[in-house]
Amino acid sequence: MPPNSPAAYPAALMVSAAFGGGHRQASAAVAQALAARLEGRIQLDEVDAVDMLSPLERALIVGVYDFWLRHWPAAYHAFYRWTDSANEPVAVLNTFNWLGQAGFRHELRQRQPGLVVNTFPTTVALADTVRRRQRLDFLNVLVLTDYRVHHHWARPQADLILLPTEATRQEMLAWGMDPGRLTVTGLPVSAEVTRLSGLDASRRQAEMLQALGWTEMPEAPIILVSGGSGVYRGFDEVIGTLGNLGTRAEVLVVAGPKAPCTEMVGGARVHHLGYRQDFPVLLAGAALLIGKAGGMTVAEATALGIPLIVYQPIPGQEEHNARHLLKQGAALWPRTRAELRRAALNLLDPGVRAQMAQSSRVLGVPDAASRAAEVLLTRLGWEA
Known part of the structure; x- marks a missing residue:
């Protein structure tokens, strides 16, 4: 020794x-x-x-x-x-x-x-x-x-x-x-994800509000979109679809192609946040995540029990990662824009979202x- x-x-x-x-x-x-x-x-x-x-x-x-x-x-x-x-x-x-x-x-x-x-x-x-x-x-x-x-x-x-x-x-x-x-x-x-996994929903949301500089939670559920450092092919379709849900949506975009700003896209208020070191805090406080299915994205989402909508993953390993989630009921994988809209509306239902969050937590290893x-x-x- x-x-x-x-x-x-x-x-x-x-x-x-x-x-x-x-x-x-x-x-x-x-x-x-x-x-x-x-x-x-x-x-x-x-x-x-x-x-x-x-x-x-x-x-x-x-x-x-x-x-x-x-x-x-x-x-x-x-x-x-x-x-x-x-x-x-x-x-x-x-x-x-x-x-x-x-x-x-x-x-x-x-x-x-x-x-x-x-x-x-x-x-x-x-x-x-x-x-x-x-x-x-x-x-x-x-x-x-x-x-x-x-x-x-x-x-x-x-x-x-x-x-x-x-x-x-x-x-x-x-x-x-x-x-x-x-x-x-x-x-x-990360140790930060491990820490956040032990917090209840109210404490997670409080930390997210503090990170964003907001004073209160919006009425609409917060949807987090991972922008894939500007190389996410499905990004524009995701944002356009979220603006066309027929209901209000609050969308956070991390590492997307746009400079930090806030814009209205149909019924969605889209906050382009740029690259953020505090991504785990935002993920822990969000209602659901939409993006690709990189291994670390899957690991963090499941460690925190966050439902995931996988859209246009990188062919190959990310498709296999998506199947891993689907097998356990921890994600949806729409193939078309119409299916993406239905998936998002489905997960805006609190009961459906809670069930999928539980399936996600079962897979997680914080x-x-x-x-x-x-x-x-x-x-x-x-x-x-």
Whole structure:
């Protein structure tokens, strides 16, 4: 057991990737939990895998990904399906063993971590490559940030894989993964989400009002729309539909394409809030959430028991995340604008909304980050 001095524990390196915000949020949640358990007696460093790419690699990979999501989602879906196979071309699979290796090698040699926590699937393979070639010694961990296991997440290079559900553990086993390396913890959410999950509705609403600078709750239920950092293809349809419900609606838009302002769209008062650090507070106080189905969005909504309407999710993993919610009655997934309108009107009914909120809470794991930290410390033999 390491002594209880500030430098007692080897450093932990948290590796995420700037492909959406969920990977970094999960990484930060685990880091928060480790820091809380070890009371500051560990150095926690965070790196973005994108920053470790060469300029040419970054332009190619990030550029193509961004283009696909904005303009050609069918191409992304085709790539997702093509690579989701045990027969995936070796040339594609092995690319991730070296892409960004120079930058990663520098980080690992400089920091000499005892623990590397990856929340992006390809970096766990890269970490293993550097570990073997540089003869380094650390626990190489992968945290799954979606609710279905794509082939790229089934990484034998990981010493330990932390999973959101028992269903994903079974999927990992189907890919041939070692059961001794698999642990179900839930998808880690921030300490703020964990705190909010313990508050009753009145206290949540009070905190939301304070965050918005409002003095009282509006009469209409508050609908939160996640704008997907300006790349949400369904955004305009969602806002237009909410303005055409035939009843008043109060809509909060976070990370949408417009600068902060308030506008009337039909019968909806739409508050464009821009990017907000206090998104969990807004989510906890809202009546329902409308948007895509990123893994972290699903994890936070279920931890807080908030019903979700999924509309135009990213093809591939977000569709699987949506099915995870649908199976348990925690979301609606309308495919057309007319279906979206019916879904929104349905969930404006307090009784229907309460039932779906309960289904959402059943799926939630508010203490997933704490569970993950406990598993890591136990595996490492470090005592909190």
